[in-house]
Amino acid sequence: xxxxxxxxxxxxxxxxxxxxxxxxxxxxxxxxxxxxxxxxxxxxxxxxxxxxxxxxxxxxxxxxxxxxxxxxxxxxxxxxxxxxxxxxxxxxxxxxxxxxxxxxxxxxxxxxxxxxxxxxxxxxxxxxxxxxxxxxxxxxxxxxxxxxxxxxxxxxxxxxxxx
Amino acid sequence: xxxxxxxxxxxxxxxxxxxxxxxxxxxxxxxxxxxxxxxxxxxxxxxxxxxxxxxxxxxxxxxxxxxxxxxxxxxxxxxxxxxxxxxxxxxxxxxxxxxxxxxxxxxxxxxxxxxxxxxxxxxxxxxxxxxxxxxxxxxxxxxxxxxxxxxxxxxxxxxxxxxxxxxxxxxxxxxxxxxxxxxxxxxxxxxxxxxxxxxxxxxxxxxxxxxxxxxxxxxxxxxxxxxxxxxxxxxxxxxxxxxxxxxxxxxxxxxxxxxxxxxxxx
Numbered sequence: 001x002x003x004x005x006x007x008x009x010x011x012x013x014x015x016x017x018x019x020x021x022x023x024x025x026x027x028x029x030x031x032x033x034x035x036x037x038x039x040x041x042x043x044x045x046x047x048x049x050x051x052x053x054x055x056x057x058x059x060x061x062x063x064x065x066x067x068x069x070x071x072x073x074x075x076x077x078x079x080x081x082x083x084x085x086x087x088x089x090x091x092x093x094x095x096x097x098x099x100x101x102x103x104x105x106x107x108x109x110x111x112x113x114x115x116x117x118x119x120x121x122x123x124x125x126x127x128x129x130x131x132x133x134x135x136x137x138x139x140x141x142x143x144x145x146x147x148x149x150x151x152x153x154x155x156x157x158x159x160x161x162x163x
Numbered sequence: 164x165x166x167x168x169x170x171x172x173x174x175x176x177x178x179x180x181x182x183x184x185x186x187x188x189x190x191x192x193x194x195x196x197x198x199x200x201x202x203x204x205x206x207x208x209x210x211x212x213x214x215x216x217x218x219x220x221x222x223x224x225x226x227x228x229x230x231x232x233x234x235x236x237x238x239x240x241x242x243x244x245x246x247x248x249x250x251x252x253x254x255x256x257x258x259x260x261x262x263x264x265x266x267x268x269x270x271x272x273x274x275x276x277x278x279x280x281x282x283x284x285x286x287x288x289x290x291x292x293x294x295x296x297x298x299x300x301x302x303x304x305x306x307x308x309x310x311x312x313x314x315x316x317x318x319x320x321x322x323x324x325x326x327x328x329x330x331x332x333x334x335x336x337x338x339x340x341x342x343x344x345x346x347x348x349x350x351x352x353x354x355x356x357x358x359x360x361x362x363x364x365x366x367x368x369x370x371x372x373x374x375x376x377x378x379x380x381x382x383x384x385x386x387x388x389x390x391x392x393x394x395x396x397x398x399x400x401x402x403x404x405x406x407x408x409x410x411x412x413x414x415x416x417x418x419x420x421x422x423x424x425x426x427x428x429x
Contacts, residue, residue, distance in 0.1 A: 014287060015205065018295065019213045021285035025419055030289045047166040051173050058180075063202040064209075065286050066293035066321055066329050069194055070183030077177045084170060113290075120185050126336040129357030130290045137289070 002160050003041060003049040006152065007056050010037035014057070018064045028136035031144040034061055035109065036102040038076060040152060042083040043092055054080035067113075075112045079105050095149040102145035103138040110134040199324050203299075206326030210297060213283040241279050241423070247313035248277065248391075248425060255345075255379060255390025276428045278302065280310075282421045283327070292335035292355065294318075296424060299326040307386050309427045315392035315415035316340065316380060317424050332418045333393070334361050341384040342393050345377040353378065353393055353412060361394065363410035368401045370408070378412060388427060 013033040021030065034057035042050030058076035065072060083105075092098050110130050117123045183194035284295035298304045300323050310317040310330045318338060322329040331338055338355040342363070351366040366372055376396045382389030394412040401408045 011205070015208055015212050018284040018287050019209065021287075022282055022294070022419070022421070027289050027419075030287075047169040051169045054173070055176065059198065059201055060205065061287055062198055063205065063324075064284070064295070065288050066291045066331055066335070067288060068184055069191060069198060070180035072288075074177060074180040074184060077173050077180065081170070081173055081177075084166070084173075110290075116181075116184065120181065126290055126357060129336055132357070133289045 002156075003045055003052060005155070005160065006037055006041050006045075007053050009152075010034055010053065010057055011060050013037070014060050014064060028133065029140055030133070030137060031140045032102075032106045032109065032137055033141075033144065033148075034058075034076065035079065035105045035141065036098070036145040036148045038080060039083055039101055039105060040098070040149070042080055043087060043090075047084050047087075050080055050083065068117075071113060071116060074116055075109050078112050079109060082108065095146045095153075098149045099142040099145040103142035106138040106141045107134055110137070202322075202327070203325035206299070206324055209284060209295070209327060213297075244279070244313045244423070244425060245277050248311060251313070251315075251392060252388070252390050278304075278426045278428060280304075280328075280424055280426055282424060286329075290357070292318075292332040292338075292357065292418065293321070294330045294332060294418070294421060294424075296328050296330055296426075297326070298426065299324050299328050301325055303428070304328045304426060309387045309391070310424050311391055311427060312416055312421065312424055315394070316387060317416055317418070317421065319386055320426070330424070333414050333416070334358065334418060339384075340387060340393060341381045342378040343381045344372050344396075345379050347371045347376070349376075350381055350383075351410070360397065360411045360413055363396065363412050364407065366408050366410055367406055368408045372396060372399055372408065372410065374399055 010033065017031070017033055038050065038053045038057050041053040054076045055073070058073035061067075061072045061076065062069070090101065092101065110133075114124075114127060114130055117126070179190060179194065182190040278298065280296040280298040282294050283297045286293035286295075294317075296310075304320060304323050306320055306323055308320040310319060316333055318330050318332040318335070320328045321331040332355070333340065333353070334355040334357065336355050336357045340353040341350070342353045343350050349366060349370040349372045351363045354362050354364050356362055363378065374396055378393045378396065380387040380389060380391045380393055392415050394414040396410055397413045398411040399408055400410070403409050
């Protein structure tokens with residue numbers, strides 16, 4: 001139940017982001033909304049739920065982006081595997097540690113995408129553009145992750161874990 | 164145990180997505196089909212989600228019995244844009260006519276048919292410059308269709324699903340367009356940089372080009388018709404090392420403020 005709700009929230013946020021983006025003139029204000037959901041599900045609901053979240057978010061992101069086929073799914077599955085490996089080592093005790101983790105995942109995502117493009121296709125065309133946006137994306141995502149974490153916790157307390 | 168199974172499945176998906184990325188024939192085709200199916204699935208959600216934003220902007224306009232006028236205005240606007248683009252092409256054809264009159268052959272180009280489409284979204288990643296339009300396979304949109312506005316070129320269709328299509332914009336790092344300098348014989352390749360300006364490449368230093376020159380598509384890349392405005396030269400540095408000049412171009416369109424675009428049917 002919880003997994004489904006979080007994934008639906010994630011997908012809706014991604015669709016909203018794609019629709020709102022043309023109306024926002026600042027390009028650097030583009031948070032990565034899929035990663036915080038993926039991390040939350042993996043860290044708090046387990047590896048199986050995390051896999052479903054990684055698959056759904058990876059595929060939806062690809063559907064809403066001109067990224068080459070397979071690239072964003074590859075990256076989200078990599079982030080998922082890293083999150084699974086870190087589950088027992090990294091303890092999320094507040095919305096701030098969750099925000100740090102989300103920001104770090106955005107940076108990791110950029111570098112994973114660059115590594116994939118470079119090693120699999122020998123392409124390094126978009127490096128400057130990707131590196132240019134990595135840090136602003138990570139910072140904005142960190143702030144959004146704080147709000148998202150609070151919202152999910154609120155949902156947990158009021159609806160999902162009430163009984 | 165469940166965790167191990169999840170990790171094994173994840174690794175399998177990782178391999179499949181990697182093979183798809185590297186264009187392994189069977190995997191890439193199957194993956195593309197699955198992706199298109201899913202995209203078509205949430206296509207209506209995208210359309211529904213984009214409606215309120217347009218509606219909010221239009222509430223005040225439509226308030227005082229402006230519904231009819233607004234509709235008529237939209238129709239006229241679309242008609243005007245069609246005529247404007249045709250006119251732009253006509254100017255170039257005229258120029259070409261003058262140039263070729265002394266030669267023997269001149270064949271009038273068959274006018275292209277236009278199809279209007281609304282911009283309903285943008286790429287999720289700011290690494291890519293891509294817009295999502297509200298026309299898809301149902302309206303006979305095909306990959307590599309040129310997309311323009313009355314001001315000039317926007318880009319080309321790169322992915323089509325049932326309801327929507329993704330358009331790679333001129334300033335995407337993967338975009339390159341064969342262009343000519345209007346009124347001169349200088350030719351180059353307009354390449355996206357991911358930023359607002361684009362680069363004109365492979366123009367030799369002693370070629371005739373200067374700041375303020377207007378660039379139009381050459382029609383030689385097999386995608387864009389000839390004579391569509393692409394941008395204006397804003398810097399031309401011929402003092403750098405190498406045989407090619409370093410030229411920056413400002414596209415005529417502001418790609419962040421596109422509401423409607425026109426697709427050119429081939």
